[in-house]
Amino acid sequence: MARDPETIEREIEQARSALVATLDQLGTKANPQKLADAAKDGVRAKLDDPKIKYPLIGFGALVVVLLVRKLFR
Structure with missing residues (x-):
């Protein structure tokens, strides 16, 4: 038919x-801008989680202490 x-x-x-x-x-x-914004928001949300935030702060402080200690030896 x-x-x-x-x-x-x-x-x-x-x-x-x-x-x-x-x-x-x-x-x-x-849209690349939307994808980048979504990724940035995801990272910020992860970093705001106390289980991630405080260990990162502690690690950063440890690195600073070790650098200062190495500079003044």
Whole structure:
């Protein structure tokens, strides 16, 4: 059974519109600035966790003490 050319054209146009919408969504999701902002927010959230924050502060203080000790020996 042959389909009507107008029906085929309508289906092609609908598929094209759906493809454009999908590409727009992908472009928005893959925006480098948004990805960088999301990564930065994730790191900040991790560093705000006391289980991570305080050991890092302690490690930093230890490094400073060892550097000062090495400089004045």
